[in-house]
Amino acid sequence: MTIDKIKHNDIEEKLEALVDKSSVNYVLNSLVQICWGKADHLDTNWQDHNAAIRWKKLAIKLEKFADKNETL
Secondary structure: HHHHHHHHHHHHHHHHHHHHHHHHHHHHHHHHHHHHHHHHHHHOOOHHHHHHHHHHHHHHHHHHHHHHHHOO
């Protein structure tokens, strides 16, 4: 098994534990906050407006998806 595969499996296990402990909605909303933070950081500190826009778009999509799946 490659290092990347081991890391991927570890991340999957941690995400599953988070979902089991809280909910899919909680994990999705956490990812939304991370995306907004990355967008802000890229825009403010690196003036990388294109990357910031992509992170913002992802945040918006995830937020809409989380809102539609609040019960998961």
